[in-house]
Amino acid sequence: MLDMAQKDSFRNGVHPPENKDETSALAIRRFPFAPVLIVPLSQHLGKPAIPVVREGQEVTRGQTIAKADGFMSVAMHAPASGLVKRIALAPTISGTMAPSVYLRPHPAASQEVDDGEPCDVAKASPDQIITAIQQAGIVGLGGAAFPTHVKLKAPEGKHLDILIINGVECEPYLTTDHRVMLEQSADIFMGIRYLLRATGSREAIIAVESNKPDAAKKLTESCPQGLPVTVRVCPVKYPQGAEKMVIKSLLDREVPSGGLPADVSTICVNVATTAEIGRLLPLGRGIQERVITIGGPGVGRKGNYRIPIGTTVRFALEKTDAAKNVSRVFLGGPMMGPAVSNLDIPITKGTSGITVFTTAESGTATGHQQIYPCIHCARCIESCALYLNPSHLGLLAKNEEYTQMADEFHLMDCFECGACSYVCPSHIPLVQYFRVAKNMVRKLSATA
Amino acid sequence: MSELKKFLEIGSSPHITSGDSVEVIMRNVVLALLPVCLFSVYSFGTAAALVLVTATLSCIGTEHFLCKMTGKASTIGDWSVAITGLLYGLTLPPDLPLWMVAVGGIFAVAVGKFVFGGLGSNAFNPALVGRAFMQAAFPQAMTHWAVPFGDTRFVDLPASTLAWPFAQPAYDAVTAATPLAAMKFDGIQAANRELLFGLSTGSVGETCAVLILLGGIYLIARRMMNWRIPMSIFTTVAVISWAFMLYDPVSYPTPAFMLFSGGLMLGALFMATDMVASPITNAGCWLYGFLIGVLVVVIRYWGGMPEGVMYAILLANAVSPHIDRFIQPRVFGTGKGAG
Numbered sequence A: 001m002l003d004m005a006q007k008d009s010f011r012n013g014v015h016p017p018e019n020k021d022e023t024s025a026l027a028i029r030r031f032p033f034a035p036v037l038i039v040p041l042s043q044h045l046g047k048p049a050i051p052v053v054r055e056g057q058e059v060t061r062g063q064t065i066a067k068a069d070g071f072m073s074v075a076m077h078a079p080a081s082g083l084v085k086r087i088a089l090a091p092t093i094s095g096t097m098a099p100s101v102y103l104r105p106h107p108a109a110s111q112e113v114d115d116g117e118p119c120d121v122a123k124a125s126p127d128q129i130i131t132a133i134q135q136a137g138i139v140g141l142g143g144a145a146f147p148t149h150v151k152l153k154a155p156e157g158k159h160l161d162i163l164i165i166n167g168v169e170c171e172p173y174l175t176t177d178h179r180v181m182l183e184q185s186a187d188i189f190m191g192i193r194y195l196l197r198a199t200g201s202r203e204a205i206i207a208v209e210s211n212k213p214d215a216a217k218k219l220t221e222s223c224p225q226g227l228p229v230t231v232r233v234c235p236v237k238y239p240q241g242a243e244k245m246v247i248k249s250l251l252d253r254e255v256p257s258g259g260l261p262a263d264v265s266t267i268c269v270n271v272a273t274t275a276e277i278g279r280l281l282p283l284g285r286g287i288q289e290r291v292i293t294i295g296g297p298g299v300g301r302k303g304n305y306r307i308p309i310g311t312t313v314r315f316a317l318e319k320t321d322a323a324k325n326v327s328r329v330f331l332g333g334p335m336m337g338p339a340v341s342n343l344d345i346p347i348t349k350g351t352s353g354i355t356v357f358t359t360a361e362s363g364t365a366t367g368h369q370q371i372y373p374c375i376h377c378a379r380c381i382e383s384c385a386l387y388l389n390p391s392h393l394g395l396l397a398k399n400e401e402y403t404q405m406a407d408e409f410h411l412m413d414c415f416e417c418g419a420c421s422y423v424c425p426s427h428i429p430l431v432q433y434f435r436v437a438k439n440m441v442r443k444l445s446a447t448a
Numbered sequence B: 001m002s003e004l005k006k007f008l009e010i011g012s013s014p015h016i017t018s019g020d021s022v023e024v025i026m027r028n029v030v031l032a033l034l035p036v037c038l039f040s041v042y043s044f045g046t047a048a049a050l051v052l053v054t055a056t057l058s059c060i061g062t063e064h065f066l067c068k069m070t071g072k073a074s075t076i077g078d079w080s081v082a083i084t085g086l087l088y089g090l091t092l093p094p095d096l097p098l099w100m101v102a103v104g105g106i107f108a109v110a111v112g113k114f115v116f117g118g119l120g121s122n123a124f125n126p127a128l129v130g131r132a133f134m135q136a137a138f139p140q141a142m143t144h145w146a147v148p149f150g151d152t153r154f155v156d157l158p159a160s161t162l163a164w165p166f167a168q169p170a171y172d173a174v175t176a177a178t179p180l181a182a183m184k185f186d187g188i189q190a191a192n193r194e195l196l197f198g199l200s201t202g203s204v205g206e207t208c209a210v211l212i213l214l215g216g217i218y219l220i221a222r223r224m225m226n227w228r229i230p231m232s233i234f235t236t237v238a239v240i241s242w243a244f245m246l247y248d249p250v251s252y253p254t255p256a257f258m259l260f261s262g263g264l265m266l267g268a269l270f271m272a273t274d275m276v277a278s279p280i281t282n283a284g285c286w287l288y289g290f291l292i293g294v295l296v297v298v299i300r301y302w303g304g305m306p307e308g309v310m311y312a313i314l315l316a317n318a319v320s321p322h323i324d325r326f327i328q329p330r331v332f333g334t335g336k337g338a339g
Helices: A126-135 A148-152 A176-183 A185-199 A213-222 A243-251 A271-283 A313-319 A359-364 A379-383 A390-398 A402-409 A419-423 A430-447 B022-044 B046-069 B080-090 B098-114 B126-137 B179-186 B192-196 B209-221 B228-247 B255-260 B264-271 B282-302 B309-326
Strands: A037-040 A064-067 A082-091 A097-105 A162-167 A203-209 A229-234 A266-270 A289-295 A303-308 A326-331 A353-358
Touching (some): A126 A185, A126 A271, A162 A243, A162 A271, A176 A185, A176 A213, A185 A203, A185 A271, A213 A229, A266 A271, A353 A359, A390 A402, A390 A430, A402 A430, A419 A430, B022 B080, B022 B264, B046 B098, B080 B126, B255 B264, B282 B309
Parallel strands (some): A162 A266, A289 A353
Antiparallel strands (some): A082 A097, A289 A303
């Protein structure tokens, strides 16, 4: 069932140039194995996984190489058949070093994957499915990398009425969810079966933005009979892909400040995550690769690639003919993607894409313009999807009034979508201020 | 293979911007004011042109000089001081001696803007600060109005324009009364047509309501002005004056007269909307506009002066930070919206 009548959207937000046309029509292609794959033990929010392999050990593709450490953790799987060279520190996007498994794939290693213990959707109990999802190493593939199985357990006294499958993909340049919806609709519906069973939700809604009509059409047409799924098309607006925003757009419910979607009886799962659940669980496999968009003006062979976890950004860019005048590389899209300072960091489960800018884009890129004082134009207020007051927060941040920012102006609600910085005519790096402030608030409350 | 650049730029996301900047906004405000300026020169002649040029140059010069003197980079490139200069010039009588114009311009920028910390920090609209100073310092010269469309306006300058500094200016014999003064002191109400198309006298840039409105509409369409402020002012003034007109049609003017006479159009569209000195939330803007509207009517009806837009806006500017304190957006997921 396709519902096009939906005109409602969340309030505020922005419309950055989408820049999706260059890759949205390109089918997903496989990426070759890099000479060395670096698999960090912590690719998710929560506790790092515990390695279960030794240095020098042979592993096969799909084999579990690290197990979950408690409930807030997921397993890791070998992205290729090869040799565990060492387990040591490796650079990460945040600039710190983190324990990782260095894997050297065998020359000409096959793409065959080890199957594990299948999880049958018809027979498995909700708890069995939740455990299987944890063991498959599944985390939110939209970018947050939150362990999916944790979300599926409704908190005490809450009921997960509606399952929202998030295919909004509002970040510019990224087209991975779009391609997954076009090419893996069967996997998505299989994933929805697992999720409905695990959560006890009565229906699922797939949210797609109106710039992906082909995906909405494909999903509507291929929806199996009897599955309670609706496809809803939302008007394009950034940051609609955020959980709180897509719930507001679809159901007009506001997740309480500091609360969870479960507080409004919903659960929101990214569409690519759903597809992975539907693809991996019937075979008992784990995540050993993911789909990413490699795009932006600095990439020669743009496209959507199924890339092994642990491939370094350097290898990915060399294989896709990155331009010589590359100026900035970021993981994900230009609105939220963190900038890469070291090309030798690996692609992890939470990496939705690599976007590359060249020196030609520097003129419109942040950091190159003159910063003016705030002129109270209120554009940031009109852009903030959470109705915060970025102008005032920015002023407080400058004066290091961090506690006041958190206590009176809901700083901790900010999910750093970047809309305020994007519209600011004074080019004030508001989101950067807020990141610093949030860190300070966390430090202060930790020491208090 | 490893041709990739060794040095990458890193920065906090977002990595793209919408492309609008302070400079672009300010330039557009200047653009929106240009038709008003051109009309003022057309109706008041060379004298008005000289007033505008002197006002703008004195403001720009003051900011540049003060920046250099305090060891900062000059900020005249952001165009905000050009707006101050033009707006200040537009609020002056057309035959004001140029030396006075310059003194007020220096005061507007130095005291109205610079001492507060420059762009973004001024509590009051600097142009109005300048004009308020002039009103206090030169009350006679500031209420001397030339007749528009004089035959020799492009050939001759009024005797007062080039008066020596600190000398008593010699005025031309022929003067006119502004529509508001005529209304207040003689009970004569100007026709709407005169007010709309700038046929009456007044400050350099306040006479032609239509062109001011067009400039405002341009800025609103480009999303560079919060339409709620002028809308709130207009509605408040219209409703109150309409009520008084119903009560006593002989002594109180029509709402249309109230809206289109004096500095209300220019003030509501270009001065009350000074982003820095007005509230930041939409609800705050409605309240701020309401306050200005009430003050304008009160001063015009019961004050000693025929015009009250300037003081109304300055008073509302003073209240604006307090409005911002008490009116904040309702944060998503709090209050009535939660759950």
